[in-house]
Amino acid sequence: MHSPTLIFSSTLLIIFVLLMFPLIVSLNPSPLNKKWAISHVKTAVQTAFYVSLFPLAVFFDQGMEVITTNWHWMNIATFDINISFKFDQYSIIFTPVALYVTWSILEFASWYMHSDPNMNRFFKYLLLFLIAMITLVTANNMFQLFIGWEGVGIMSFLLIGWWYGRADANTAALQAVIYNRVGDIGLILSMAWFAMSMNTWEIQQMFASSQDNQATLPLMGLILAATGKSAQFGLHPWLPSAMEGPTPVSALLHSSTMVVAGIFLLIRLHPLMEHNQVALTTCLCLGATTTLFTAACALTQNDIKKIVAFSTSSQLGLMMVTIGLNQPQLAFLHICTHAFFKAMLFLCSGSIIHSLNDEQDIRKMGGLHTMLPLTSTCLTIGSLALTGMPFLSGFFSKDAIIEALNTSHLNAWALTLTLIATSFTAVYSFRVIFFASMGSPRFLPLSPLNENNPTVMNPIKRLAWGSILAGLFITSNFLPAKTPIMTMPTTLKLSALLVTALGLLMALELTSLTNKQLKITPTIPLHNFSNMLGYFPSVIHRLTPKIKLSLGQTMATHLIDQTWLEKVGPKGVTTTQIPLIKATNNIQQGLIKTYLTIFFLTTTLAIFLITLI
Amino acid sequence: MNPYVLAILLSSLGIGTTLTFASSHWLLAWMGLEISTLAIIPLMAQQHHPRAVEATTKYFLTQATAAAMILFASTTNAWTTGEWNIQEMSNPTALVLITMALALKIGLAPVHYWLPEVLQGLNLTTGLILSTWQKLAPFALIYQISPMMNPTLVITLGLASTIIGGWGGLNQTQLRKILAYSSIAHLGWMMIVMQYSPNLAILNLILYIAMTTATFLTFKNVTSTKLSTLTLTWSKTPMMTTMAMMTLLSLGGLPPLTGFMPKWLILQELTKQNLPLTASIMALAALLSLFFYLRMCYAMTLTIAPNTNNNASTWRQKSSQTTMTLSITTTLALTLLPITPAIMALTT
Numbered sequence: 031m032h033s034p035t036l037i038f039s040s041t042l043l044i045i046f047v048l049l050m051f052p053l054i055v056s057l058n059p060s061p062l063n064k065k066w067a068i069s070h071v072k073t074a075v076q077t078a079f080y081v082s083l084f085p086l087a088v089f090f091d092q093g094m095e096v097i098t099t100n101w102h103w104m105n106i107a108t109f110d111i112n113i114s115f116k117f118d119q120y121s122i123i124f125t126p127v128a129l130y131v132t133w134s135i136l137e138f139a140s141w142y143m144h145s146d147p148n149m150n151r152f153f154k155y156l157l158l159f160l161i162a163m164i165t166l167v168t169a170n171n172m173f174q175l176f177i178g179w180e181g182v183g184i185m186s187f188l189l190i191g192w193w194y195g196r197a198d199a200n201t202a203a204l205q206a207v208i209y210n211r212v213g214d215i216g217l218i219l220s221m222a223w224f225a226m227s228m229n230t231w232e233i234q235q236m237f238a239s240s241q242d243n244q245a246t247l248p249l250m251g252l253i254l255a256a257t258g259k260s261a262q263f264g265l266h267p268w269l270p271s272a273m274e275g276p277t278p279v280s281a282l283l284h285s286s287t288m289v290v291a292g293i294f295l296l297i298r299l300h301p302l303m304e305h306n307q308v309a310l311t312t313c314l315c316l317g318a319t320t321t322l323f324t325a326a327c328a329l330t331q332n333d334i335k336k337i338v339a340f341s342t343s344s345q346l347g348l349m350m351v352t353i354g355l356n357q358p359q360l361a362f363l364h365i366c367t368h369a370f371f372k373a374m375l376f377l378c379s380g381s382i383i384h385s386l387n388d389e390q391d392i393r394k395m396g397g398l399h400t401m402l403p404l405t406s407t408c409l410t411i412g413s414l415a416l417t418g419m420p421f422l423s424g425f426f427s428k429d430a431i432i433e434a435l436n437t438s439h440l441n442a443w444a445l446t447l448t449l450i451a452t453s454f455t456a457v458y459s460f461r462v463i464f465f466a467s468m469g470s471p472r473f474l475p476l477s478p479l480n481e482n483n484p485t486v487m488n489p490i491k492r493l494a495w496g497s498i499l500a501g502l503f504i505t506s507n508f509l510p511a512k513t514p515i516m517t518m519p520t521t522l523k524l525s526a527l528l529v530t531a532l533g534l535l536m537a538l539e540l541t542s543l544t545n546k547q548l549k550i551t552p553t554i555p556l557h558n559f560s561n562m563l564g565y566f567p568s569v570i571h572r573l574t575p576k577i578k579l580s581l582g583q584t585m586a587t588h589l590i591d592q593t594w595l596e597k598v599g600p601k602g603v604t605t606t607q608i609p610l611i612k613a614t615n616n617i618q619q620g621l622i623k624t625y626l627t628i629f630f631l632t633t634t635l636a637i638f639l640i641t642l643i
Numbered sequence: 644m645n646p647y648v649l650a651i652l653l654s655s656l657g658i659g660t661t662l663t664f665a666s667s668h669w670l671l672a673w674m675g676l677e678i679s680t681l682a683i684i685p686l687m688a689q690q691h692h693p694r695a696v697e698a699t700t701k702y703f704l705t706q707a708t709a710a711a712m713i714l715f716a717s718t719t720n721a722w723t724t725g726e727w728n729i730q731e732m733s734n735p736t737a738l739v740l741i742t743m744a745l746a747l748k749i750g751l752a753p754v755h756y757w758l759p760e761v762l763q764g765l766n767l768t769t770g771l772i773l774s775t776w777q778k779l780a781p782f783a784l785i786y787q788i789s790p791m792m793n794p795t796l797v798i799t800l801g802l803a804s805t806i807i808g809g810w811g812g813l814n815q816t817q818l819r820k821i822l823a824y825s826s827i828a829h830l831g832w833m834m835i836v837m838q839y840s841p842n843l844a845i846l847n848l849i850l851y852i853a854m855t856t857a858t859f860l861t862f863k864n865v866t867s868t869k870l871s872t873l874t875l876t877w878s879k880t881p882m883m884t885t886m887a888m889m890t891l892l893s894l895g896g897l898p899p900l901t902g903f904m905p906k907w908l909i910l911q912e913l914t915k916q917n918l919p920l921t922a923s924i925m926a927l928a929a930l931l932s933l934f935f936y937l938r939m940c941y942a943m944t945l946t947i948a949p950n951t952n953n954n955a956s957t958w959r960q961k962s963s964q965t966t967m968t969l970s971i972t973t974t975l976a977l978t979l980l981p982i983t984p985a986i987m988a989l990t991t
Contacts, residue, residue, distance in 0.1 A: 607810070614810040618756055622701050625756040626708055632753055633743040640793050641735045
């Protein structure tokens with residue numbers, strides 16, 4: 031019989047070959063075919079997806095996991111660095127999900143970026159990003175993971191700044207890179223710590239050596255890395271700014287794949303922090319703060335992409351909370367289900383934006399459910415999945431997380447914040463639907479509304495099927511490693527639904543106020559706080575650079591130039607010597623009596639001191 | 644000046660110093676000092692203008708005071724110990740008095756005040772005699788009493804002279820005053836090593852005389868007495884400008900010129916006597932003097948002072964002065980460093 035291990039590892043490596051193939055073709059000096067993007071890249075990803083279903087099936091049937099070490103790359107004394115792939119439950123499930131979503135997005139991008147002259151380069155960037163992401167999730171050692179980590183960071187920079195003629199896009203790309211870099215400091219710190227105290231970067235060895243000691247420093251480094259990459263509070267402003275990139279970029283990178291890399295890192299290395307209370311509490315509180323803060327910011331945004339971006343950030347906070355609860359598998363489940371409906375939300379936004387001739391402000395949309403029925407239906411499906419409508423995909427992950435939250439011994443403040451954020455999710459999702467698809471149209475009459483192109487509709491439909499079925503599919507085949515608590519009071523069990531319903535009702539009530547004026551002047555402060563993103567970017571992006579630049583200037587001018595040249599060096603010598611020189615010369619007044627007196631006094635003093643003492 | 648008078652004066656000058664060299668009795672030494680003082684007074688005042696007369700008067704008063712003090716001290720010593728021999732002086736008070744008097748005679752700080760003003764009032768030749776020849780006789784006396792002098796006093800005189808010579812010269816533009824302070828500084832170097840190795844002091848004195856002679860004669864050749872006129876030497880004698888620059892640097896004590904030799908040997912001697920702090924202060928104070936020498940070099944070689952058009956071109960007329968002494972002393976001032984061992988053997 032054919033060995034299952036052989037099929038397993040070979041299919042997974044075939045995926046890499048399939049994805050690399052278009053890139054290698056593009057190295058050919060002659061210009062690419064116009065259809066290269068569709069014929070090569072999209073087909074490659076589609077084929078890779080089908081190929082990745084084989085190992086998925088084998089895993090679901092037999093629970094097989096594989097680690098292949100392919101090449102001994104280099105070593106420093108006893109420290110080895112290899113190329114090795116770990117195909118465990120996380121990477122086997124994530125790879126097909128990522129490939130499915132990417133396939134849909136690439137098909138959508140061939141419609142969205144149709145008029146772009148550099149579409150082939152765009153697809154090449156996306157493909158490169160995908161390869162880096164797959165490298166990251168299948169890495170069995172920190173070095174390979176770091177390669178993937180940096181790869182996704184760079185591709186994010188290049189893709190956000192795709193329309194580099196726009197100053198805002200360049201700023202946003204730079205912001206993404208800088209915030210990611212701050213997180214990278216944490217990752218490098220952890221890698222250095224692992225290399226020094228565990229003498230390895232291989233994940234298996236790290237788990238084995240960490241049974242007895244779980245030091246906090248490397249875990250803090252990993253949490254910092256996750257904060258940077260997954261836009262947790264403190265390093266979050268880059269994610270809404272990243273919406274300057276084209277919609278396919280936002281759909282792929284900043285909703286499904288890249289931003290979950292930080293969370294994925296924590297999930298992969300979870301055994302290291304299982305018993306470290308400090309790290310777990312940090313994750314919990316950080317995640318809770320993120321989820322509430324970004325959900326609050328999403329409430330008053332007017333750009334449809336920004337609302338979805340904040341929604342992503344809020345869900346990432348929820349994933350961080352889950353890790354803080356010691357439930358890595360639930361976090362991973364949420365990553366997979368979230369990929370589907372978030373990508374679909376972005377694709378629907380992209381369809382709406384292009385149909386309204388690049389209008390992104392929700393105040394200028396409306397009534398689209400009659401004119402773009404499929405798009406608005408899928409928007410609704412996605413929002414329902416997001417808010418955790420029972421038995422859609424989001425429900426399986428989100429409800430499980432909230433149940434776990436309610437039934438564990440943890441910080442009550444984190445619990446409260448998460449529940450409030452869940453209700454806010456319903457509020458802003460409803461806001462999008464209300465402004466975009468309900469009511470009467472507020473856009474220009476001659477908008478190129480079009481749903482006839484299958485290139486845009488098929489991806490959305492595919493992702494809609496995924497949003498509906500993925501949760502059920504994965505949960506039914508995925509064995510939980512930790513026993514979920516099944517018994518709890520009814521209210522507690524229904525708490526997620528209750529707060530969501532409460533949020534929805536409140537949102538309905540609030541939207542009915544949009545055409546009434548009950549107060550003479552509105553209450554501005556809270557709105558401003560939310561609209562200005564909590565004033566975080568306004569303060570930090572101005573204060574920190576100003577402090578750093580003025581510190582640098584002080585060091586260069588005062589500390590170096592002024593001190594060494596004027597106080598200590600040449601001018602300092604001059605200023606100290608001149609008074610003495612003047613004193614020496616001013617005594618010479620020309621009076622011989624003075625001179626002789628000095629002689630007598632000196633002589634007397636000398637005689638006195640020498641002979642009598 | 645009448646050649647006969649000049650002959651008498653110059654020979655008296657020579658006899659006075661020689662008398663002091665040859666004497667072992669204090670009174671005879673004092674007589675030699677007085678003869679040389681009296682001989683140089685008319686030489687100083689020969690031009691009769693008020694500034695020269697003022698310089699002469701000041702010189703006379705100072706030297707007379709110093710000579711009187713020498714007499715007083717030696718008689719005190721004779722009264723208390725009965726000893727007139729210069730090398731047998733033992734009364735401590737007398738020794739202190741003699742040291743201070745000799746300091747006044749040669750112009751060591753803190754009793755140096757007369758030297759810049761007197762030197763400024765003289766013409767360059769007389770100034771040369773004052774700076775070089777007139778130092779020899781008192782120095783002979785200092786050499787002879789050096790084992791008995793109080794160490795603290797000597798080091799104080801030496802340090803103070805070097806430092807004040809440095810600071811004082813930095814604010815001057817008149818060449819003669821600069822050379823006066825230079826003299827004070829060099830005498831400081833000589834004093835500091837006097838009690839450890841008097842021969843090194845003699846060596847320093849001889850080399851100083853050579854270098855200063857070269858400098859004075861250069862200035863006499865181009866008749867410049869100010870820093871500003873020094874800037875015009877290049878148009879009169881470019882070769883002498885170069886040599887003068889190097890002579891000045893030699894005065895400043897830069898290797899590989901001669902002036903480095905005494906400083907080097909003195910610092911070595913001080914280090915051997917376990918006086919590193921003193922050596923450091925001397926070296927740092929030498930930097931002060933170096934700066935005004937450098938300023939003179941800079942003025943001579945690197946600048947052109949504002950002047951009229953016909954001065955801007957070089958005339959290169961043959962000088963009417965004989966330059967044999969100048970060439971000999973310049974050679975000595977520039978090239979003696981490689982034969983340091985031979986010179987040390989000469990004076991040790």
